Amino acid sequence: MDRLTPAPDLVVSGSRLVTPHGVRPGHVLVADGRITAVADTDTAPASAERIDAGDHYVLPGLIDSHVHFRTPGLTYKEDWEHGSRAAVRGGVTTVLDMPNTVPPTLDPEAVLDKARLVEGRSLVDLRFHIGLDPARPELLADLDPAVATSAKIFMAGHHTAPTVVRDPAVLEKAFAAAAEGGVQLVLHAEDDGLFALLDAWWGEPGHYLEYEQRRPRTGGIVAVAKVIELVRRYGTRAHILHLSSAEEADLVCAAQAAGYPVTFEVTGHHLSFTDKDTSRLGARTRLSPSIRGQADQDRLWLALAEGQLTTLGSDHAPHTVAEKTRSVAASPPGLPGVQELAVAVWTGMRRRWPEEDPDTAAGRLVRHLAQAPAELFRLPGKGRIEAGADADLVVFAPDTPWMLSAHDVESKCGWSAYEGWTFTGRVERTLRAGRTVWDAASGAFGAYDGRLLTAAGRTRTAALAAREG
Incomplete structure (x- = not known):
């Protein structure tokens, strides 16, 4: 030395x-x-x-780029102390938290206010996805990377999605502003208008197996096609979250082959469960997007095997047991998963491909749960075991x-x-x-002293000091 x-x-x-x-x-x-x-x-x-x-x-510390730790406003069902304990038990040392809280995190001031709430309560390092404000999509053109480098867009609504983008003109403005500001978009890509049409026809579901009739694969396929067209038009970097169907995977892979900067995430839940599990477990596997059939799950595993997906995420979205036992129409989608993500994927790989060299499986896990999210979301110093x-x-x-x-x-x-x-x-x-x-x-x-991370490598202290100064 x-x-x-x-x-x-x-x-x-x-x-x-x-x-x-x-x-x-x-x-x-x-x-x-x-x-x-x-x-x-x-x-x-x-x-x-x-x-x-x-x-x-x-392994390098794992990165879960898709969690809902429910601060502020929803801490009765999750908070940073509990969420970060779940994370480190699952080998996750960095998380990116979503903006659909109460109030939602829609501007830089709200992001840094949230950072102050979390300070001293996290076992993991962290960053926040800012939420798109449909009334102010132009904010993305000037987003300070010391605050956030990515923005979440909900293209369809559910129980905890208060800022759904339904207007095509607003969506287009958001893609243009994000391209100008170099912001990574992360998208819940399902078509809200299509779902509203089906809801009006079907009425309320009476059983969890009917949920997918009202939230079918076509919602994702239509939305992903819209995203790809906007990426083609503006060159915006777009990351499709919790992709759930074979057709969506094929669309994104085709777009990537054409040179478009569009990527996708697969969750541990969609790799672990099928609609047959929903028939047994009901609301415990009610998700948005829906848990789909065996053929879709097989296609998602193929995406992992061939390195077509970019990130694995948990979409850790806890609800209380009381909320999950409401009527079918009122039970919110989402389930916890940051603690189980890595072991569920590892277990699935070892069972599906028992003849594979375990070192190959370990490398794949690290690629999609450490290296790739660190690169995609510009997390300096994360995701790799190497000097520096x-x-x-x-x-x-x-x-x-x-x-x-x-x-x-x-x-x-x-x-x-x-x-x-x-x-x-x-x-x-x-x-x-x-x-x-x-x-x-x-x-x-250990110690609850996780740091707020920025694209420039600035820590929590510097980012908050800049705000307060």
């Missing part, structure tokens, strides 16, 4: 470090919360803390079987659609900035 590099204060060693260059044995040397080297030899002083991962994987990166690390036991019970659920809502599942793979330890924030052996969490 040269004189300018501080002596390591932590060494994480193991035979399976998942790096950008593949899986390798070695030592991750850490000083002041950052990785200083990934080395063959442990050169740290004897006083440095040491963690031996053995033959478990050491933040020392966000996960010790993951790939072969450990365990069953999820309600007792394991960290989300404030207190339930999981995965209760009773036996997973393969368990997060043994999660570190953020070189400090342990979850240790399965002791059941202990």
Whole structure:
């Protein structure tokens, strides 16, 4: 080490470090919360803390770019303390939170007000997607990247979507402004007008299996086609959230092949459940967009296998049990999932492709739950085990079987659609900035001092100071 590099204060060693260059044995040397080297030899002083991962994987801290931690206004069913505990138990060290709170987060002032509410309450680092204000789409042209680099657009409404863009002229203005400001759009891409037409014809559903009749695949297909046309016209970067059908996946892949900057996310829920599960579990797997059939799920797994999707996300959207047991029409869509995301996807890969080299599966998990979201959302220092990166690390036991019970659920809502599942793979330890924030052996969490991240690498303190100054 040269004189300018501080002596390591932590060494994480193991035979399976998942790096950008593949899986390798070695030592991750850490000083002041950052990785200083990934080395063959442990050169740290004897006083440095040491963690031996053995033959478990050491992953970079995972990034869930799609969570609803419900602050402000909806903290009776989730808050940052509980949501971030769920995250670190699932190996997630950075989250991007959605704007559909009460009030919604629709301008820079609201984003920074929200950041102040979260300060001192988060185990994870964080950033916020700003919400599109249909009355002021031009705000995206001048959005300060120290506040937000991405904007959420709801093209269809549901129980917690207060700012739906129904006017095609407003949607077009938003795409133009986002292109001008270099803002990444993230979209709930379903067509609200189509759904309104079906609602008027069908009436209210009487059973959860009827929900998809009123929220069918055509809603997503129509909306994705509109998004692709606007991307073609303006060159706007657009990321389709929770893509749910085979046709949507084919459309986005075709657009990518044509050179359009459009990408998509798949959730753990859509990879884990089908409409047959909804017949058993009812509202617990009621989502927007809907859980669809086996053929659609198979197409989404193919998108993962071939690297067509960009990010995996949880769409962690907790509701209380009381809310979920309302009438079919009144029960809100959404379920918790940040804690289960990585292990659900890992379990699915190992069961679907049992002959695959586990190192290949680990690399795929890291690509879509760490590297790609860090690149897409401009998260400096995140998503990679390499010198200069933040020392966000996960010790993951790939072969450990365990069953999820309600007792394991960290989300404030207190339930999981995965209760009773036996997973393969368990997060043994999660570190953020070189400090342990979850240790399965002791059941202990770490410090609630997660930072607000910006595209320029500025931290929470600098961003809030700029606002207050």
